[in-house]
Amino acid sequence: MGSIKVVGLGPGDFGYITMESWELMQGAENLYLRTAKHPTVPMLAERGISFATYDSFYEEAEDFAHLYQRIADDLIAKAQSGIDIVYAVPGSPMVAEKTVVLLREKAAGLAGRADEVKLDILPGMSFVEVLYGKLGIDPIDGLTIIDAEDFASLPVDMPTGLVVTQVYNRQIASDAKLSLMEVLPDEYPVTYIHKLGMPDESIREIPLYELDRQPDIDYLTSLYIRPYPKKPEFDITPLQDIIKTLREPGGCPWDIAQTHESIRRNLIEETYEVLEAIDLEDYDLLCEELGDLLMQVVFHARMAEEAGEFSMQDVVEGVTEKLVRRHPHVFGDVQAADAGSALISWEAVKKEEKKDRKSLLDGVPKDLPALMAAQKLQGKAAKAGFDWEAPEPVWDKIHEELAELKEAVAEGDAGHIAEELGDVLFTIVNLARFLKADSEMALLGCNQKFRSRFSFVEQKVREQGGSWQDFTLAQLDEYWNEAKRQQGKPIQ
Template sequence: MVKQTEYSWSLVVLPIQEEEDTPFTLAPLRDVVAALRAPDGCPWDRLQTHSTLRRYLLEEIYEVLEAIDNEDVDNLREELGDVLLQIVFHARLAEEAGQFSLQDVIDDITTKMIRRHPHVFNRTDSEGAATAVLSWEALKAQERGHERRGLLDGVSKGLPALLRAQKLQEKAAKVGFDWDSVEPVWNKFYEEIDEFKEAVAAGDRKNAELEAGDVLFSLINLLRWYKIGGENALNRTNTKFYRRFSYVEHCVRSSNTSWDELTLAELDSYWDAAKVNERSHSV
């Protein structure tokens, strides 16, 4: 059954597909969080604030990414639920403080997505809007809170460093502050590596750290040219290293010897075996 719902804040009529039995709802999770925060609820949950929950939201996001990288659908379902719990919990804290509700959060993001996609939702000029070249940044600039910001101010300082570097570069590139081709990007990367080597050879630890940052920043810029996200790439490598090292650790335990009794060559042979084991399982 299709129900037609009109939104007073937009010139659109959106079809909403209802379930045959029970409509989709966040009410059960909302009620659970409310019970946890009640005077007779969970002491730990009652002590939480936006600040204390920050680390848990970040951890859950990374666990979602890990599930995606592992192509583990069951785990992805679970981890998305954990992220949703964090969102509902933050909304509950705000509602208790009289700031906003979970429904406000849902309404705001719905309104924003419709406003930023006029080529999809603006029924008054559907043909013209569908063929228009739309600027996401231009639409964002028209919104409250964006009108007086500097170009890079919208990139959160709370992002992981690699992801923030990519976002800063993408923002700058959108106004033409970018190389014309990838060749000079490669050259810049090698140039930064040479400067890092010079700083290390000179024993200048402070400058070496700065040059190391330049190497990473230029590498992220290079990856951007190949549509590769540095944060995702490094996360996948971290996962791969963890998996292979765990295999090496298993081999060491199975050999009934300690780490310091094995040579680097022997450990390398276990590492090579880990790679062979991966390939055999991926076939």
């Protein structure tokens, strides 16, 4: 059997060829070059070195994968016929050289057989070593090297610098650009490298989107892209770990003592604090309050996990699956042209999921704020057809309920008064539905308005240096009207 010795032609300049490689090429009876398109090749010819090349294979191959495979197959076949070969590749045999990878695989597969081939790969200098010096890169920080034809191996998060070799032509440059744009911004700066290590080398920074527009793209073109670490993905584990530690023996006595029931009010309070942050349009506060609310969710999930009921992962997976199910117009084949159609689709799926509900009014939590619950109950009844067709009868109903409230007040029965007052409020919520208003939000807005105006009155009282008892109601009412004027509200 013959043998194959693989040597490197270095990154460009003749002086980068190692002495061992040069001596092997000088004494080789059968020297094969992967390609003659390399700056050192004319210098080999000048020094009387005879060689053959695989350039004709380039013209016949349908793509680079088949090209490299055919070259490796041919070299193995020649060696199996008894020929000793010196095979020279651009750069270093061990850096981004696909034919050498294939040769190693094939030689390993033949080991121990009668037709095995002895393969030796000599160390050589690659363009990467030159690149380190030119760009000031320390490889200890990590470096990824890929062939321009092999972007399937491109890391998603680009944690290290990336060298792209063998950007042969404009088409490959275009393909490389499109692949990189899936990971990087279009204008991300990349280092375009041409004729590295040669007297007329060009190293320049260009925006990624201009990669395939460079005028000098050829077989001596490569790229360097500095690290582009992806932002860490969302991870709730640290919060889960803290809650777990607080609940474990040796943790916080208060946290250990809690149950779902004991902290249910906390969940409600945190929810309203989130709503307040939204109303204030204070996004720093909103971020903080959402964290507090999330902590409550994780706390309940932790207690459930301790009891063997469910885990936080079950919570996340459950809501994820529900969202997919209830959006068949997004994740399925149902069509929804607008928001109204999307809502109809959502309700249809939800109705199918809730077949076990016995009443049309099921699904309204008993602990909802009263106005919100009233509006939801009325909305469910309306979907069944139990509703007025226009707002006019609602106005009449309000007057009717007010009259009944007055009668109850005249009677002096506290229980009856509360009942009739509830009827008035319930009917007003009905009017809100017809007016396309949210009764809960309307009252919240009114509360905020009252808080703001009352704070103004408080400030005026403090400025006068007195106490509330020192002011008449008329004086306080004037301050109130001043607050209304400042808010642009006409005085009635």
